[in-house]
Amino acid sequence: MSGCPYFGKKQLLFQNKFQVKEEEDDSQEGVNKASKGGIIYGDYLQLDKVVTAQVLQSELKGNKIHDEHLFIVTHQAYELWFKQILWELDSVREIFISGHVRDERNMLKVVTRMHRIAMIFRLLVDQFAILETMTALDFFDFRDYLSPASGFQSLQFRLLENKIGVADNQRVPYNRRHYRDNFRGQESEILLKSEQEPTLLILVEQWLERTPGLEEEGFNFWGKLQTNIYEWLRLEKEKIEKLPESETKEEMLADLAKHREVFTALFDEKRHDHLLSKGERRLSYKALQGALMIYFYREEPRFQVPFQLLTSLMDIDTLMTKWRYNHVCMVHRMIGSKAGTGGSSGYHYLRSTVSDRYKVFVDLFNLATFLVPRDWVPKLNPSVHTFLYTAECCDSSYCSSDDSD
Amino acid sequence: MSGCPYFGKKQLLFQNKFQVKEEEDDSQEGVNKASKGGIIYGDYLQLDKVVTAQVLQSELKGNKIHDEHLFIVTHQAYELWFKQILWELDSVREIFISGHVRDERNMLKVVTRMHRIAMIFRLLVDQFAILETMTALDFFDFRDYLSPASGFQSLQFRLLENKIGVADNQRVPYNRRHYRDNFRGQESEILLKSEQEPTLLILVEQWLERTPGLEEEGFNFWGKLQTNIYEWLRLEKEKIEKLPESETKEEMLADLAKHREVFTALFDEKRHDHLLSKGERRLSYKALQGALMIYFYREEPRFQVPFQLLTSLMDIDTLMTKWRYNHVCMVHRMIGSKAGTGGSSGYHYLRSTVSDRYKVFVDLFNLATFLVPRDWVPKLNPSVHTFLYTAECCDSSYCSSDDSD
Amino acid sequence: MSGCPYFGKKQLLFQNKFQVKEEEDDSQEGVNKASKGGIIYGDYLQLDKVVTAQVLQSELKGNKIHDEHLFIVTHQAYELWFKQILWELDSVREIFISGHVRDERNMLKVVTRMHRIAMIFRLLVDQFAILETMTALDFFDFRDYLSPASGFQSLQFRLLENKIGVADNQRVPYNRRHYRDNFRGQESEILLKSEQEPTLLILVEQWLERTPGLEEEGFNFWGKLQTNIYEWLRLEKEKIEKLPESETKEEMLADLAKHREVFTALFDEKRHDHLLSKGERRLSYKALQGALMIYFYREEPRFQVPFQLLTSLMDIDTLMTKWRYNHVCMVHRMIGSKAGTGGSSGYHYLRSTVSDRYKVFVDLFNLATFLVPRDWVPKLNPSVHTFLYTAECCDSSYCSSDDSD
Amino acid sequence: MSGCPYFGKKQLLFQNKFQVKEEEDDSQEGVNKASKGGIIYGDYLQLDKVVTAQVLQSELKGNKIHDEHLFIVTHQAYELWFKQILWELDSVREIFISGHVRDERNMLKVVTRMHRIAMIFRLLVDQFAILETMTALDFFDFRDYLSPASGFQSLQFRLLENKIGVADNQRVPYNRRHYRDNFRGQESEILLKSEQEPTLLILVEQWLERTPGLEEEGFNFWGKLQTNIYEWLRLEKEKIEKLPESETKEEMLADLAKHREVFTALFDEKRHDHLLSKGERRLSYKALQGALMIYFYREEPRFQVPFQLLTSLMDIDTLMTKWRYNHVCMVHRMIGSKAGTGGSSGYHYLRSTVSDRYKVFVDLFNLATFLVPRDWVPKLNPSVHTFLYTAECCDSSYCSSDDSD
Numbered sequence A, B, C, D: 001m002s003g004c005p006y007f008g009k010k011q012l013l014f015q016n017k018f019q020v021k022e023e024e025d026d027s028q029e030g031v032n033k034a035s036k037g038g039i040i041y042g043d044y045l046q047l048d049k050v051v052t053a054q055v056l057q058s059e060l061k062g063n064k065i066h067d068e069h070l071f072i073v074t075h076q077a078y079e080l081w082f083k084q085i086l087w088e089l090d091s092v093r094e095i096f097i098s099g100h101v102r103d104e105r106n107m108l109k110v111v112t113r114m115h116r117i118a119m120i121f122r123l124l125v126d127q128f129a130i131l132e133t134m135t136a137l138d139f140f141d142f143r144d145y146l147s148p149a150s151g152f153q154s155l156q157f158r159l160l161e162n163k164i165g166v167a168d169n170q171r172v173p174y175n176r177r178h179y180r181d182n183f184r185g186q187e188s189e190i191l192l193k194s195e196q197e198p199t200l201l202i203l204v205e206q207w208l209e210r211t212p213g214l215e216e217e218g219f220n221f222w223g224k225l226q227t228n229i230y231e232w233l234r235l236e237k238e239k240i241e242k243l244p245e246s247e248t249k250e251e252m253l254a255d256l257a258k259h260r261e262v263f264t265a266l267f268d269e270k271r272h273d274h275l276l277s278k279g280e281r282r283l284s285y286k287a288l289q290g291a292l293m294i295y296f297y298r299e300e301p302r303f304q305v306p307f308q309l310l311t312s313l314m315d316i317d318t319l320m321t322k323w324r325y326n327h328v329c330m331v332h333r334m335i336g337s338k339a340g341t342g343g344s345s346g347y348h349y350l351r352s353t354v355s356d357r358y359k360v361f362v363d364l365f366n367l368a369t370f371l372v373p374r375d376w377v378p379k380l381n382p383s384v385h386t387f388l389y390t391a392e393c394c395d396s397s398y399c400s401s402d403d404s405d
Helices: A007-016 A068-097 A102-133 A136-146 A156-164 A183-197 A200-209 A221-241 A246-265 A270-276 A283-294 A300-333 A344-350 A363-368 B004-018 B068-097 B104-131 B137-146 B155-164 B185-196 B201-209 B221-241 B247-267 B269-278 B285-296 B301-337 B345-350 B362-370 C006-017 C068-097 C106-130 C136-146 C155-164 C185-196 C200-210 C221-241 C247-267 C268-278 C285-296 C301-335 C346-352 C362-370 D005-018 D068-097 D106-131 D136-146 D155-164 D187-197 D199-207 D221-241 D247-267 D271-278 D287-298 D299-336 D346-352 D361-368
Strands: none
Touching: A007 C068, A007 D299, A068 A102, A068 A136, A068 A156, A068 A200, A068 B068, A068 B155, A102 A300, A102 B104, A102 C301, A136 A300, A136 B345, A136 D287, A156 A200, A200 A283, A221 A246, A221 A283, A270 A283, A283 A300, A283 A363, A283 D136, A300 A344, A300 A363, A300 C106, A300 C155, A300 C301, A300 D299, A300 D361, A363 D299, B068 B104, B068 B137, B068 B155, B068 B201, B068 B345, B068 D187, B104 B301, B104 D299, B137 B301, B137 C285, B137 C362, B155 B185, B155 B201, B185 B269, B201 B285, B201 B301, B201 C006, B221 B247, B221 B285, B247 B301, B247 B362, B269 B285, B285 B301, B285 B362, B285 C136, B301 B345, B301 B362, B301 C301, B301 C362, B301 D106, B301 D299, B301 D361, B362 C136, B362 C301, C068 C106, C068 C155, C068 C200, C068 D068, C106 C301, C106 D106, C136 C301, C155 C185, C155 C200, C155 D136, C185 D005, C200 C285, C200 C301, C221 C247, C268 C285, C285 C301, C285 C362, C301 C362, C301 D136, D068 D106, D068 D136, D068 D155, D136 D299, D155 D187, D155 D199, D199 D299, D221 D247, D247 D361, D271 D287, D287 D299, D287 D361, D299 D361
16 A cells, blocks of 8 residues: 555546545645545544554553553454455355356456465464463463453354354364354354355355266266276286285285275265265265366366365365464463363363364365376367366356456 | 463452452343353454454445455554554563663563564564455556555554654655655654654663673773774784785785774774764664674673564564565555656655665664674673673662563 | 375385386395385485585584584575476476477466465575574674685576576676676586576567467457557546646646556557666567456456466566565675675675566566556457467377476 | 675685685686685585485386475475474583583573574474475375385484474374384484483473572472462452352352362372373473473563573474474375275374374473462562572683584
8 A cells, every 4th residue: 555655646537436525624624635535544444443442451450461462452463364354255155156156257266365365364373473472471460351251252253164164063062062152142143144154165065066077978077987996906906916925915905905995985975975974074975076077187277277276275274274273372372281280271172173073175185085097087088078178158248257246 | 362261260260359340231131141241252352343444445436346355454454563563662662761671670571572573573574475465456446446545644654663763864755745744733743752752772772872891990891892803903914914925915915904994994983973974873882882792792691681682673673674675565566666657656665765774773783794703802701790690680669670561 | 205104005006017126135134124125215315415415614624613504504495495496497498498388288287386486485585584593693603614605606596597587687796797707617507508598588478479369460459458548548638628727637637648658658669679678678569468468358267377377477576586685684684784884795786686677577567557447458258259268278199298397 | 695705805814714725726726716725605515415316206217297306305405404403402402411501601592592493493384385385186196106205214303302302102103113113223223312312301301490499498489389379279268258159159169179279289299290100291390390480580680581491492392283283284185084985094193193292391381270460479589589680600611601512
């Protein structure tokens, strides 16, 4: 923004189109003359609200503790950025919900915004280092004043979890209470609503299910892949069996058997549904196929940006767990673990949330288990499979790119 | 804070001492029952102000641009952290102004807070990466709506510069206007006041002037150092002159002459005052001596923490210029340099502020020019110079450590 | 790699295809039995070379200085990463040089590798913080032993500059010497060769010149853009002229005139060539058009990844200048600026290289000067301009994607 | 180093003292004339070893995979920095072992080096982001070639763990094998030796046990603290008991009882020894007292730098677990967790090492459980307890500060 003096002038040129009111408010004369009816920095950013919102409880209670200010500002900075993440996340979900994602002109927007969320999370992970300049003793001096305020009461963080797709039944309960019980009426409703709306997980799932190339009557990726893999394993077995008997040969055969099991697990839809019901997988069977297809053909023009999207989803998932882990580390430092005292602590609860149960796109990570050598990936022919390099662009009158979202 | 459930209970224990009102406000019953008269997260952080302060000008003008939200949040996050930096800076300045710094029990506080400021600046430098996920085109879509708002109008940033010690006469003027002209009446007065109050530079200067060991009638560091250095240079000259004539010998003699000049520049008080008047040096001659003394004897117990303070001051100075430079890089990307168009731009102005003129503690860096081999540093004797390991702790009734600041 | 125990087993399965020699070397029995003829960690990474290459000059000279080890390791880490950057850069240049880039299946590779280079540079910028834990005094203790070793002698860094496209005539000379004079015979030749090979700049330029849509007989982007812009400016002028006379109106007209100048500068090919000859622009006129086209239509499927490439190029350019600037800051701290001593220093030379002269893709930044409102960007029709969503995929027999590079 | 041209000249001045051989080696004439018998950059850094140590197994096997180079360089960079960390760690351990730490002039060195280790670890944590630009598929292309090389075979990392103080009996076994079984004869011996030498944990423990103020016949910190705490709890109980009966009162009493338990756990030496034997505490009872004393009196001049040391130790501990956690996240992405396949993976092993069992200075964190309000910390009187501001500086002839280490 500091570059804006450049625009201070420029704006004059286009001022008329922004309906600047011609009459100036006389009472403000001399005050914002420079602004010529426009807006100035502090008002634009509403700094009268943002930088006056630091009220120390310790000061109110007559015992001002210097470090409480840091504590407040750090948490406010977290909440500011959570708001931004929600802004991006909602806009991406909206593109998916409205069907705009079918017009592939919107994919850059989707990927860019997911990438931005990742960048913000990276900053938020680093931000703990600042709060950690406060020692346990400094915190002890004011922590009693804050009760019962608690990060468990961060509405935006819970919204974020819900909108990405953390499952209610995967949450670790704290003190045997449902997470929503920490919130007041209206907030609790907002949370409930966020659980019922399509999550990013569900939207991505639906999108993956439509991956071109999955059609059984068309390229039939899944069928071809299954055929190839079993052929590959068969050939491997043949090769091994020709070797003279030895301990190594035994091991190789054992290995091969394990390998076959791994792929059997992949092609067994019932098993998939069972894992789904336990929360160990989160994507539908069809969506899983779409994701693996994008993995294998990521260099095809049609799949380049979709592949970037899958990568971004893993980035965000990883960064959220890193955020959780860094949070745990800070809490350990601030309040200890109560180890050896017979007590239990928030530390242990938080630690339990650094778990794959909280990873939403866990399937994208686990697909790494099911890779095969490039030679065994079903071959595509660009002159037949033109979907590989031809994007879907809806007729602009039907699904126009909405610049405003 | 998320660890606070631990304290939700604990607080009960000490509740009485915080004058918790016994009667609960019935009208809020059911709403914050859990809070038992305490405060909850969102209220504590005043999130009703902080996360509702994002009003898009583009939306007001009927053309909502998605990325303006990022623009607002990023700048608000900067301002939040500027507030925190000012909080720390004011508390450190207060310790110096009140004379509490004479009680060396306060040195840990000073160093810790300066270090915290450095940590925050490090985050702020990284934070540009987030705003840079917005492209020039995205910015172009809404930048006209912001006029004439400009980062030049950031009160807190100017306060920060002034309180650290950026000199008014070192500032690069922009559009031939004084920096204070960008501010309205009250803000302008606050800025003027900040120029007149003792800056961190001045306070550190006064503290350095009191460095134990500088007393001419005592250890007389400066006198001894001067004697040693000239003796050292004399001996070097003797050694070189004994060598057979050669090109190398000539070069060595030329080098020695240059070296002598460097030290002559150091011991010439008039020259120092001349450089001071031009703004090329900022510390008094006496303070410079104190700083060099702390450099040389940094391992002595008395000087360990003071040395850390000097390092922190350089860190902050460097980080402020890195912040400026990263800012310039972002502005280049957002609005271009107008190179080759005949125009001039905010970019060029900002670039000119990435200069040693804006480095406040430039002398601390430049002392690196005046180092000498350890053998030639005047020797200290711990059994005589006990000031090296004995800290000054004022009588507690006189200068009590004030926990609240 | 630590995850590799997983593969320790798995490898057995495919071992035969890697021509593992059946006979084990008896002399090594007992030593690497676990390795079963494979390779172990330390040998794979050649740690016998890498972690034994830290020889302290100070120790050789009989005066071991602890911090010299940090100095060596930091520089070795820089060189290791420079090697990686060159590896990525060469592979990208090879894709361009061989014409493989015409097969757009290679674009993901290109973009991913450029992004990786940016990630590495980000680490290298941060890495200075580690070396800065060494103080000027610590450095002073051993710096004489290093003479005349100097970072000017880093072959890889110069190669990097040359291969990206830093122009020989844009370099700031140091001590009136050509940069290549710091290198010995063979190295000097390698450098000369790198100046003569196609730089990344030139390769990107050629690629930009082929941007679909530039053809005058086809979509004719440049012609249409010029028409639109002048029409836009004409309409703006009409609107302003209808306003009653006022100071504001005068300013608006003056502004408009400046704006017209800006665009005149854009559409004046002679001026472009003049700026090219001075080094203020680096891309050909045609390539500039291609870049601007990609900017405006970045959301079209065909241009999404190319737009990411342009962004990466700016990222790398910016990060290289940040690297330079962080380097300067560190040098200032280590050796001072010799300000006020009559001497000149390496600090001032290095500072002068933090300049737009060293920005290779400066045009991509400066295009931000030439943006226009979306309404005035020439319209494209997906049903006519099918190039927008159809990628070019060469026949695989002709330009096969080479997985190995 | 790039600043060294400055020194290229300067060195001439002092050349004679470095025994530069007068005769130049004719055979090298023309080659290193510029070096005048000194050393040049590439030779100094042994770049002929460092940047030629990247041999791709995939290339040797006839199937060059581009990304293997990144894999090698990243791991080499890790090992380079591990070497540096070991260098710092050994020097700090040496200061403790030799008793030099009794001369408090060495404390700055200790703290600075520990801080440097923390800075390096911070970089190493960030460094995973670079390797994560490699996808699971890219890794799959060459991972078989690496077998059985594994990060388990990193000698330096295990040394690092041992020297800091990871306990053998706290390690999670992998595949039922002792960690040392992954190493060959000589390496295994080096590891065994590192287990037997005094670890940083043990050295810090001994140092903490000597904390001035612990002497029972002197200030008797522990005795006074115990008295104060029980008095405090007694008064709290009295206050609560005066309240009218209520649910809240019940809760407060229950809380108080828990609180008493916490402190009972602190003052019970037998319990401490029991926790020690289980590995839940790592410091001796006396050392724990010393640490808590430093916590409470950290602002006293004598304890300022010791307090910084304790903070550094926690930083390093935390960063090592963050390194482990980031490593796990990367491995999950590269090889998946094999969830739902019936297999087990390196991922799960690595995940189990992100545990408090691997935190060496876990007691320093857990002390946060035992804080008390400042009013109840035993009072010190500077005029009596002069140890608070008087450092111990050994007679220089006895324990001279050794500049070389």
